[in-house]
Amino acid sequence: MDARQLKIEAAREALTHVADGMKLGIGTGSTAEEFVRLLAVKVGEGMTVIGVPTSERTARLCSELGVPLSTLDETPRLDLTIDGADEIDPALTLVKGGGGALLREKIVAAASARMIVIADASKLVDTLGRFPLPIEVNPFGLRATEIAINEAAARLGLDGPLTLRMTNGEPFVTDGGHFIIDASFGRIPDTRALSDALHAIPGVVEHGLFLELADAAIVADADGVRTVRAAA
Numbered sequence: 001m002d003a004r005q006l007k008i009e010a011a012r013e014a015l016t017h018v019a020d021g022m023k024l025g026i027g028t029g030s031t032a033e034e035f036v037r038l039l040a041v042k043v044g045e046g047m048t049v050i051g052v053p054t055s056e057r058t059a060r061l062c063s064e065l066g067v068p069l070s071t072l073d074e075t076p077r078l079d080l081t082i083d084g085a086d087e088i089d090p091a092l093t094l095v096k097g098g099g100g101a102l103l104r105e106k107i108v109a110a111a112s113a114r115m116i117v118i119a120d121a122s123k124l125v126d127t128l129g130r131f132p133l134p135i136e137v138n139p140f141g142l143r144a145t146e147i148a149i150n151e152a153a154a155r156l157g158l159d160g161p162l163t164l165r166m167t168n169g170e171p172f173v174t175d176g177g178h179f180i181i182d183a184s185f186g187r188i189p190d191t192r193a194l195s196d197a198l199h200a201i202p203g204v205v206e207h208g209l210f211l212e213l214a215d216a217a218i219v220a221d222a223d224g225v226r227t228v229r230a231a232a
């Protein structure tokens, strides 16, 4: 089974958690897009759902495929969010933001009664940090914010290059008008400490560590699909 098929299988299983009438947060990325495609088929067959997209990219795909959309202002409490992830640890702490949508993804997940993550098994790790941590920052004072991030990381014993995410020779700009710094700290043993330290920096808008937001992860590999719940 190729990587795309694994994403489809995880998305298909996630769809079994979607009931008629639900208000759904809809994630961003290649795995979430497979979920949107399968959801659109159900909508075509008569399922009634309303989706709140986590990015302009997801909103466009939903619109193209006929998935009814709302905004978080119109629909501020959601039943379920289905989203992908860049890394998933045994506590279901996540790294997200590889597609630059982490801020809206986190706002939508926090507004949802439940969050289910969908992924292929390559996203499972023992300790987060192999994937560079996306940090969304305000463009104002970028250099000062980078220095503050380095200092905060060093206080936690973390070190590694910070890379401003670029696209077509220009800084990548998020849907919120911010930049992304990808932080290659390596293993992050204390995700709570790093989360708190990053939140204390004024130029940091949000970071890609998702703590205590995911209720389950649906993970696909060559042997099939399994649901992982947070280790106690």
Ligand SMILES: O=C[C@H](O)[C@H](O)[C@H](O)COP(=O)(O)O
Pocket (backbone or CB within 6 Å): 027, 028, 029, 030, 031, 032, 083, 084, 085, 086, 095, 096, 097, 098, 099, 100, 101, 102, 105
């Ligand atoms: O900003 C993007 C998101 O956090 C994605 O959900 C994440 O990068 C996973 O994307 P994919 O399913 O394409 O691996």
